[in-house]
């Protein structure tokens with residue numbers, strides 16, 4: 001059987017967040033998520049049944065039509081699926097595979113970079129947090145700082161730590177985030193520059 005995945009959208013853009021901010025990247029957004037973040041900006045991804053199944057081959061062909069070196073698998077929640085066939089095909093073709101996940105499901109796939117953005121609505125798994133290259137905590141209210149520190153205790157020593165304001169709370173949270181980062185300089189600020197740029 002040809003492996004397929006439910007895909008909400010694919011696009012070639014600029015990574016707007018975290019350590020790879022500013023890098024050209026091809027995005028594959030898997031459909032399906034049951035984490036239920038109240039501020040989710042891709043709620044249309046939640047119901048996988050609303051989106052087409054696509055073969056790994058067709059996704060790979062589309063990636064090859066771009067000049068990208070990096071393919072970012074995002075969602076939705078990609079780890080609801082076995083990511084091994086897709087990531088193996090991409091790495092075999094020479095691409096770097098990056099994952100964006102809430103870590104709510106067990107890790108599958110072969111990854112060059114794992115960004116974990118844990119969510120309060122469905123707890124992250126310890127074993128996925130431990131494999132993160134980058135921890136990105138979305139700051140929606142003041143209690144998220146303590147929550148960020150709690151999850152930072154579960155990542156590896158080399159893991160990069162980012163705070164990112166939730167888009168609608170940015171003006172309110174940025175002064176508090178600046179203060180937190182000045183007191184905890186191991187944390188860095190991530191802004192969603194693709195939203196400032198008006199691109200996906």
Ligand code: SF4
Nearest residue numbers: 033035036037040076
């Ligand atoms: Fe939305 Fe991501 Fe939260 Fe799922 S994990 S509800 S896709 S923000």
